[in-house]
Amino acid sequence: MTGFGSINPAAVFAYFLCVTVSGIFTLNPIISVISLAGALLLWAVLPVAKNKRTHIYPVLLTLFCAVGNPLFSHNGETVLLVINNNPITLQSTLYGLFIGIMLSAAVYWFSSFSLIVSSDKIIYTLGFISQKAALVLTMALRFVPLYIRKARQINGTQKALGLYKDETIITRFRGGVRVFSVLMTNMIEKTIITSDSMAARGYSGGKRSGYPLFKFTFKDAVFLAVTVFLTLLTAVPQAKGALDFNFYPHIDITFYGVSSVAAYTGYALLCLCPSVYEGSDRLKWHYLISRI
Amino acid sequence: MALFDIKNLSFAYPAGKRILRDVTLTVEQGDFLVLCGPTGSGKTTLLKLLKPELFPLGEKSGEVLFEGADINALPPEASCRIGFVQQSPEHQIVTDKVWHEIAFGMENMCFDKMLMKRRMAEIMSYFSIDSQFDTNTSDLSGGQKQMISLASVLVMDPKVIILDEPTSQLDPVSASGFLQTLKKLNDELGLTIIITEHRLENVIPLGSKLCVIEDGSVTALGETKQAIKEILSNEKIRRSMPGSVQIFHTLGANGECPLNVPQGRAYLKNNMPQSIRELPEEEQQGGSETEIKIKNLCLRYSKNSPDVLNQLNLTVYKNEILCVLGANGSGKTTLLNAVANLVTPYAGKIEIKGKNIKKYRGQELYNNLLAMLPQDVETVFLRNTLQEEFEKAGVDPTDLPYDLSYAYSTHPYDLSGGEQQLAALAVVLASKPEILLLDEPTKGLDNGAKATLCKALRALKEKGKTIVIVTHDVEFAARCADRAAMMFRGEITCIETPRRFFTDNIFYTTSVAKITAGLIEGAVTPEDFEYCAGGGK
Numbered sequence: 001m002t003g004f005g006s007i008n009p010a011a012v013f014a015y016f017l018c019v020t021v022s023g024i025f026t027l028n029p030i031i032s033v034i035s036l037a038g039a040l041l042l043w044a045v046l047p048v049a050k051n052k053r054t055h056i057y058p059v060l061l062t063l064f065c066a067v068g069n070p071l072f073s074h075n076g077e078t079v080l081l082v083i084n085n086n087p088i089t090l091q092s093t094l095y096g097l098f099i100g101i102m103l104s105a106a107v108y109w110f111s112s113f114s115l116i117v118s119s120d121k122i123i124y125t126l127g128f129i130s131q132k133a134a135l136v137l138t139m140a141l142r143f144v145p146l147y148i149r150k151a152r153q154i155n156g157t158q159k160a161l162g163l164y165k166d167e168t169i170i171t172r173f174r175g176g177v178r179v180f181s182v183l184m185t186n187m188i189e190k191t192i193i194t195s196d197s198m199a200a201r202g203y204s205g206g207k208r209s210g211y212p213l214f215k216f217t218f219k220d221a222v223f224l225a226v227t228v229f230l231t232l233l234t235a236v237p238q239a240k241g242a243l244d245f246n247f248y249p250h251i252d253i254t255f256y257g258v259s260s261v262a263a264y265t266g267y268a269l270l271c272l273c274p275s276v277y278e279g280s281d282r283l284k285w286h287y288l289i290s291r292i
Numbered sequence: 293m294a295l296f297d298i299k300n301l302s303f304a305y306p307a308g309k310r311i312l313r314d315v316t317l318t319v320e321q322g323d324f325l326v327l328c329g330p331t332g333s334g335k336t337t338l339l340k341l342l343k344p345e346l347f348p349l350g351e352k353s354g355e356v357l358f359e360g361a362d363i364n365a366l367p368p369e370a371s372c373r374i375g376f377v378q379q380s381p382e383h384q385i386v387t388d389k390v391w392h393e394i395a396f397g398m399e400n401m402c403f404d405k406m407l408m409k410r411r412m413a414e415i416m417s418y419f420s421i422d423s424q425f426d427t428n429t430s431d432l433s434g435g436q437k438q439m440i441s442l443a444s445v446l447v448m449d450p451k452v453i454i455l456d457e458p459t460s461q462l463d464p465v466s467a468s469g470f471l472q473t474l475k476k477l478n479d480e481l482g483l484t485i486i487i488t489e490h491r492l493e494n495v496i497p498l499g500s501k502l503c504v505i506e507d508g509s510v511t512a513l514g515e516t517k518q519a520i521k522e523i524l525s526n527e528k529i530r531r532s533m534p535g536s537v538q539i540f541h542t543l544g545a546n547g548e549c550p551l552n553v554p555q556g557r558a559y560l561k562n563n564m565p566q567s568i569r570e571l572p573e574e575e576q577q578g579g580s581e582t583e584i585k586i587k588n589l590c591l592r593y594s595k596n597s598p599d600v601l602n603q604l605n606l607t608v609y610k611n612e613i614l615c616v617l618g619a620n621g622s623g624k625t626t627l628l629n630a631v632a633n634l635v636t637p638y639a640g641k642i643e644i645k646g647k648n649i650k651k652y653r654g655q656e657l658y659n660n661l662l663a664m665l666p667q668d669v670e671t672v673f674l675r676n677t678l679q680e681e682f683e684k685a686g687v688d689p690t691d692l693p694y695d696l697s698y699a700y701s702t703h704p705y706d707l708s709g710g711e712q713q714l715a716a717l718a719v720v721l722a723s724k725p726e727i728l729l730l731d732e733p734t735k736g737l738d739n740g741a742k743a744t745l746c747k748a749l750r751a752l753k754e755k756g757k758t759i760v761i762v763t764h765d766v767e768f769a770a771r772c773a774d775r776a777a778m779m780f781r782g783e784i785t786c787i788e789t790p791r792r793f794f795t796d797n798i799f800y801t802t803s804v805a806k807i808t809a810g811l812i813e814g815a816v817t818p819e820d821f822e823y824c825a826g827g828g829k
Contacts, residue, residue: 120389120426131399141388145430150671157671160632160664160729161685161720182674189670189705190383197384199345200376201397201445204368209402211395212409 002285003047003278008220009121010128011227018231019270020109024102026238028245029094030253031267032102038271039108045278048115058107062100069096075248095247112274120213127210134210147183154182226273233266293360294318295452295484296342301354303337311337313508314354319452319486324478326499326516327488330528331708331738334508335488339454342486343376359451372401375450379457379736381437390424390432393440397448415447419473433620435466442473452484453477460490460736463620463764468494490738493534493767493803496520497551504529517549531818532739535803538818542825556807564811565825571814574789582646583727583758584608584631589640591623591630591782600626601637602782608727613749613759615769615790617800618779624762625667627779628729631760632664633657644727663725667732669716673704678715685722692718693751694744710741714748727758734765746772766802770794770816791816 004012023035043050069092071083076091119141126134158178237243237259246252254260296319303312311334319325327335340346341356344366356363358374378384387393394415398408416422419439424432432440438458445453455474459467475498477483489495496502502519504512506529512522523529524541531538536556540549543563550559584607591601600623608614618624629635631642633649642649644662652661665672675681679700682689689697694714699707707715713733720728734742742765749759749772763769769776770790777787778800786793794801794816798809805816815821 120392123392135387138387138389138392142385142429145428146382149430153666153668154671156629156632156634157664157666157668160634160658160662160666161672161723178674182671185673185705186670190380193378193380193383194386196346197378197441198386198396198400200343200371200378201448202345202368202371202400203396204400207402208399209405211392211399211412212405213391 003281004042004274005046005048005116006281007223007277008214008216009117009125010214010216011220011224012117012121013125014224015227015274016109016113018227020106022231022234022238022267022270023105023109026234026243026267028243029098029101030245030264031243032098032105034264034268034271035105036101036108038268038275039105039112041272041275042112042278043108043115045275046112046115047278047282050115054107054111058100058104061103061107062097065100065103066093066097069093069099077249091247091249091251094251098247124210124213131208131210135208147187150186151179151183154179154186158182223273223277227270230266230270230273234263234270237263294357295321295323295359296486297357297360298342299355299357301338301341301352301356303334303341303348303350303352305348305350308350311350311508312341315505315508315510317503317510317513319484321451321484322478322482324475324485324498324500325487325503326492326495326501327486327503327505328490328492328529328532329505330532330740331490331710333505335505336456338505339376339456339486339488342454343374345371346376369401372397372448373451375445375448375453377438377441377445377453377455377458379460381434381441381461384441385429385437388428388430390421390427390429390440393429394444394447397444401448411447411449415443419443433466435462435469438462438466438470439473442470446477450483452486455485455487457488457490457736459495464494464766465619467491471495471498474498490532490736492532496534496537516551520549520551521545528740531743535807535818539804539807539821542818542822553803553806556803557811560807560811568812568824569826571791571820571824574791581610582607583610583644584760585641585643585646586631587641587643589627589630589637589642591626591635591637593635599782601630601640604640604783606777606784606787608758608760610758611753611756612774613753613761613772615761615763615773615776616779616784617763617766617769617776620764622779623782624779625731628664628731628760628762632662632729634664658723658725660724660726662727662729663720663723664729665713665716665720665731665733667735669712670705672716672719673712676703677701678704678707681715681719682722685719687718687722689718692721692748693755694748708741709736710738710744713737713741713745717745717748721752726756727760728752730759730761732763732765733761734763734768742768766794766800767817770802770805771819791820 019035023031070088073092073095074087074089076089078090079087080090080093081088123134123138126137158175237256240259241254242256242259242263244254298315298317301312301315302310304310315338327338329335337348340348341352342363344363358366385393386396391412394412395408398411416425421439421443424436429437429440459470462470471494474485474487478485487495496516499516501514502512502516503510504519504523511526512519520533520537524545530541534551536550536552536559539556539560543560543565550556586604586606589601589604590599592599604627616624616627626635630637633652644657649657673681675684677700678696681704696711696715696718699711704712704715733745737745746768753759761772773790775787776790776793778785788796791814794805795814802816804818804821808815808821812821812824815824
């Protein structure tokens with residue numbers, strides 16, 4: 001992987017944690033719009049195959065919130081129309097829209113996250129917290145495809161045995177129960193082999209270490225430092241109320257001069273970080289190639 | 293100082309019979325020791341008694357010394373020094389990625405990070421599996437999985453590797469590749485190897501020592517050629533030996549025992565029997581009535597994948613045993629699944645008893661007509677004992693050509709591979725099928741079990757069943773089939789009586805056929821050879 005994907009997974013995790021958490025807890029529509037823009041930009045520049053259908057969910061989500069919220073919440077002073085004696089207000093609609101945008105931004109951040117973070121990276125990062133948890137995760141990731149395949153096999157076997165009928169819903173349900181029961185017995189029997197195999201290679205449930213699959217380089221340290229700095233630049237003024245925003249009874253934005261400017265620019269830069277890194281990395285390659 | 297010094301070792305499982313009796317055995321550094329014996333003779337138990345983490349529970353007497361020290365007193369770090377590889381490729385893998393599987397042992401032992409990277413690089417390069425570093429373990433073939441398991445043990449730098457039937461679940465090509473790797477490790481690094489196997493054809497020529505265990509006792513032990521001479525009089529064990537050994541026995545067992553095909557040929561040339569009796573002409577077995585007719589069958593698993601079955605044509609006659617042979621990925625299992633209507637071809641036609649398979653509604657095809665036994669027969673069993681299993685399925689034990697009543701109270705998973713195969717066969721027979729489809733029925737079976745299965749299938753054929761078997765096992769096909777077919781790239785490339793088939797094949801044939809090629813016409817099994825060579829008598 002190149003660009004953003006080549007950064008040490010621990011730093012990448014820290015980045016996504018900062019950008020999503022501070023994007024959600026500010027409860028500020030301007031921050032949400034910045035967040036959505038940054039997330040979309042990153043999603044677009046990542047050099048991996050993407051599924052266009054990813055867009056469906058954020059759009060539906062935004063519409064759902066914008067339409068749904070005013071139906072249940074009737075706060076706000078500007079009444080747009082009245083349905084069943086209930087006022088539909090402008091503020092409530094805008095609030096719904098804001099929630100939709102905030103959630104959509106999160107969807108895009110997580111989508112980018114899943115595009116560049118493989119299971120290896122998750123296990124590596126989890127290893128910093130607990131090597132045992134990392135082991136459980138890697139074992140689970142192995143079990144799932146194994147037992148999906150096994151369940152299919154059992155299903156075929158039981159069908160071709162010719163002993164059971166599967167014409168009605170009840171017999172089909174019984175068939176499903178049968179497959180599940182065989183699968184469970186099989187799993188329990190076979191885990192003995194796995195546990196023997198673990199014991200034979202020195203696993204005792206005690207302390208274990210992790211294979212250093214990724215390096216932590218100077219570049220990663222810089223990226224992490226920038227992430228932390230920009231997050232603090234947003235979070236500190238926010239704690240003082242520099243990002244306060246009220247929807248009800250009427251829309252009201254508080255502006256605190258320098259500290260608000262710092263908070264908004266800090267967050268905007270934070271959102272741009274990975275895209276800028278990705279872009280600069282690509283420029284570098286472009287120039288390298290033209291020099292060759 | 294010997295690596296392992298086993299003195300008067302006896303062992304019994306709690307409330308069970310004595311499984312090992314007074315075993316005394318010495319393994320020197322650099323030995324390649326092959327342990328063989330029938331199923332249930334105590335081989336696996338003996339191996340587990342050499343690995344402290346896997347000690348079985350039970351009553352033990354005698355002692356085991358590892359490098360001169362009592363094995364019970366070994367410190368936990370010593371687990372690195374004794375490597376252990378099990379039978380099942382699927383279940384001894386712990387993690388989801390190849391690199392993690394190989395790192396697993398090193399992580400457990402808390403190796404230094406630099407050392408981990410170095411060993412990883414070494415082992416990946418030695419096995420040339422570096423391209424699989426990021427591969428998901430679930431995407432590997434059985435042979436590749438076993439190779440990864442071996443690598444993951446080797447990376448911890450063991451003095452000895454103990455392997456419990458490592459190739460019994462593999463196809464012949466992967467199995468011989470795996471054994472060659474062991475030989476290479478033994479030759480190049482002087483690594484000590486202790487291995488048990490059912491299929492002895494390939495492993496015996498590689499070993500430096502042979503130990504035969506029967507019923508918990510060592511009945512022959514020594515340098516391979518010497519030990520073989522000791523057991524020639526024991527028919528049960530001799531039958532499981534390589535073809536060359538059986539030819540050696542038939543020809544009077546004089547001189548040095550040949551272990552592989554070239555040695556066998558040389559021995560046969562020098563000891564050619566005086567008069568050779570011709571084999572009787574093989575008659576076309578089975579009926580001539582068409583049971584299954586497959587026309588131009590094409591099948592693929594997804595739109596852009598290559599055809600798994602490619603314009604396949606095949607006719608199966610009523611009341612015959614047809615063995616379909618072929619390499620991995622040639623489409624054998626898919627062919628069976630298509631006939632069992634578990635996968636749908638995109639072109640072509642399958643007729644069963646003259647009726648298109650698509651015209652069979654619902655369960656009609658599986659009612660008293662066709663049944664399939666999968667490769668993994670454990671997926672058949674549902675109950676806690678064999679008796680319950682048989683009652684639930686409606687098995688009539690008097691109808692079976694074999695007897696399993698001694699195992700009625702056993703859990704199906706605790707049966708041996710051969711017994712499982714017969715039990716599953718009994719369950720399948722309960723629906724009174726006329727056509728039986730079997731996928732790799734001899735996988736993991738020892739010679740005795742194969743012979744029993746072969747007898748059972750012949751008996752079912754006598755009762756009028758039609759049997760189609762998909763297998764890698766050339767020796768089994770040579771004994772059991774009425775016709776043998778070769779499958780390659782989704783088509784049937786030839787189909788003949790087994791004797792013709794295995795005589796005309798040059799590469800894909802039995803070891804006896806390889807040894808006798810051009811010397812004795814048509815001898816493909818040791819029994820054929822005995823018949824020919826016994827000409828004068």
